[in-house]
Amino acid sequence: MTEWRTYQVGDIAQVFDGPHATPKKTKEGPWFLSISSLDRGRLDLSESAHVSEEEFVRWTRRVIPESGDILFSYETRLGDAALMPGGIRACLGRRMGILRPKRDVVIPEFLLFAYLAPSFQETIRSRKIHGATVDRIPLVDLPKWPIRIPELAEQRDIAAVLGALNDKIAVNDRVITASIDVCQALYASISKAAIETSELGSVIDLRYGKSLPSVKRKQGSVPVYGSGGIAGSHDEILVPGPGVIVGRKGTVGAIYWSQESFFPIDTTFYVSLKRSEIPMEYMYFALQDLKLERMNSDSAVPGLNRTNALATRLRVPATHEASTFVNRVRPLFELKHQRDQESLTLAALRETLLPQLMSGKLRVRAAERIVEDAV
Structure with a gap:
C-alpha cells in the first residue's frame, strides 16, 4: 500500500x-x-x-x-x-x-x-x-x-474495484430500460387495437392511502409510498402487491409501480381493480397515458380531483388480448424488480467499501474478493 x-x-x-x-x-x-x-x-x-x-x-x-x-x-x-x-x-x-x-x-x-x-x-x-x-x-x-x-497505481486498483460495482449497476440499468421499452411497446399495440372504451371508474377504483407520520413508522421491509415515490419503509402492509400508486397531493398524477406489497400514505391513491380481466400492469401504463397530472383541483396545495379522474375514458382491451399482454409483460416486470433490487444491494456495498478503501482500513485485494462474490 x-x-x-x-x-x-x-x-x-x-x-x-x-x-x-x-x-x-x-x-x-x-x-x-x-x-x-x-x-x-x-x-x-x-x-x-x-x-x-x-x-x-x-x-x-x-x-x-x-x-x-x-x-x-x-x-x-x-x-x-x-x-x-x-x-x-x-x-x-x-x-x-x-x-x-x-x-x-x-x-x-x-x-x-x-x-x-x-x-x-x-x-x-x-x-x-x-x-x-x-x-x-x-x-x-x-x-x-x-x-x-x-499514487497512480493504487488509484487504478481502487477505481477498478469500485468501478466493477458501477459497471454491474449500469448493466442492470440497461436491462431495466430495455424491459420497460418492450412493455411500453406492447401496451401501445394492445391499446391502439382496443375497440371498447369505458370510464376509468368502471374499470378501477382510486382508494385513499392512510396517514403514516414518520415518527410512527417502524423498521421493516415494506416500502412506504408518498406522492413523490418511495418515502421510507415500515413493518406493516396496507396493500398487497403488485400494485399501482397515484399521486394525490403534492406530485399530482404521478404513477408508481410496486412489485411488492406496500403502504401508500394519505397523499396518494392506490388502484383497486373492478374488472379482474384487466391486469394491473395494463392499468399502470393506461394511467400514465391519461395524463392525470393535468387534473389539479387546488391551486394552493396541488391535488388530484378524484371524481374527474374516474370520469375520464380509456381504451379497454379484449379479454384474450389482455391475457396475452400480461403473459408477456409480467416476467419483464419481475425481471426489472430483480435487477432493481440487485442494484440497490450493489450500491449499498459500494457505499460500504468506499470509505474503507479511501481511509486505508481495507486493502484492495480484500475488497476485490468481496466484489467478485457480489458481481
Missing part, C-alpha cells in the same frame, strides 16, 4: 463552471446537463433535456464537457457528482461545475470516488456557504480545498 498525500484540489484538477442562465430547452440536440443529471455518483440522462445547436455554441463558450470530467453540483444538491462518459455532446447547466483531472497526478475514475468519499463530503459540509435560499460551494475557494490521494 502506497503512501497517501494531501493535495489541494487545484493541484490535481482544473475547476470550471457553466453559464449562469438557462437556455431554451428542446427535445433533441446536444444534452443539457443539470442537477437532475446526477444520481449518486452516476450520470443519468433520463430526466435531462436538450438544447439546439445554436444554443450549444453559446452555452459552451466557457467550457465543453469532455470524457473523464467530473461533473458536480455547486448549489442545492451539494456532494453529488458523476463521471462524464465519452461519445456525448453536452453543455453545462446552471449550478453545475466540472473538475478536469490532471491525469499525470490523478485518474478520472479515482477522482470521482475521492469526491464522493466521506472525508471530502465532510470538507464540503464544513466549507460550504450558507445562502439565504440555498447552500453552495464557493468555486473561487474550491481549488484550495484539501483532498487525499495515493
Whole structure:
C-alpha cells in the first residue's frame, strides 16, 4: 500500500463552471446537463433535456464537457457528482461545475470516488456557504480545498474495484430500460387495437392511502409510498402487491409501480381493480397515458380531483388480448424488480467499501474478493 498525500484540489484538477442562465430547452440536440443529471455518483440522462445547436455554441463558450470530467453540483444538491462518459455532446447547466483531472497526478475514475468519499463530503459540509435560499460551494475557494490521494497505481486498483460495482449497476440499468421499452411497446399495440372504451371508474377504483407520520413508522421491509415515490419503509402492509400508486397531493398524477406489497400514505391513491380481466400492469401504463397530472383541483396545495379522474375514458382491451399482454409483460416486470433490487444491494456495498478503501482500513485485494462474490 502506497503512501497517501494531501493535495489541494487545484493541484490535481482544473475547476470550471457553466453559464449562469438557462437556455431554451428542446427535445433533441446536444444534452443539457443539470442537477437532475446526477444520481449518486452516476450520470443519468433520463430526466435531462436538450438544447439546439445554436444554443450549444453559446452555452459552451466557457467550457465543453469532455470524457473523464467530473461533473458536480455547486448549489442545492451539494456532494453529488458523476463521471462524464465519452461519445456525448453536452453543455453545462446552471449550478453545475466540472473538475478536469490532471491525469499525470490523478485518474478520472479515482477522482470521482475521492469526491464522493466521506472525508471530502465532510470538507464540503464544513466549507460550504450558507445562502439565504440555498447552500453552495464557493468555486473561487474550491481549488484550495484539501483532498487525499495515493499514487497512480493504487488509484487504478481502487477505481477498478469500485468501478466493477458501477459497471454491474449500469448493466442492470440497461436491462431495466430495455424491459420497460418492450412493455411500453406492447401496451401501445394492445391499446391502439382496443375497440371498447369505458370510464376509468368502471374499470378501477382510486382508494385513499392512510396517514403514516414518520415518527410512527417502524423498521421493516415494506416500502412506504408518498406522492413523490418511495418515502421510507415500515413493518406493516396496507396493500398487497403488485400494485399501482397515484399521486394525490403534492406530485399530482404521478404513477408508481410496486412489485411488492406496500403502504401508500394519505397523499396518494392506490388502484383497486373492478374488472379482474384487466391486469394491473395494463392499468399502470393506461394511467400514465391519461395524463392525470393535468387534473389539479387546488391551486394552493396541488391535488388530484378524484371524481374527474374516474370520469375520464380509456381504451379497454379484449379479454384474450389482455391475457396475452400480461403473459408477456409480467416476467419483464419481475425481471426489472430483480435487477432493481440487485442494484440497490450493489450500491449499498459500494457505499460500504468506499470509505474503507479511501481511509486505508481495507486493502484492495480484500475488497476485490468481496466484489467478485457480489458481481
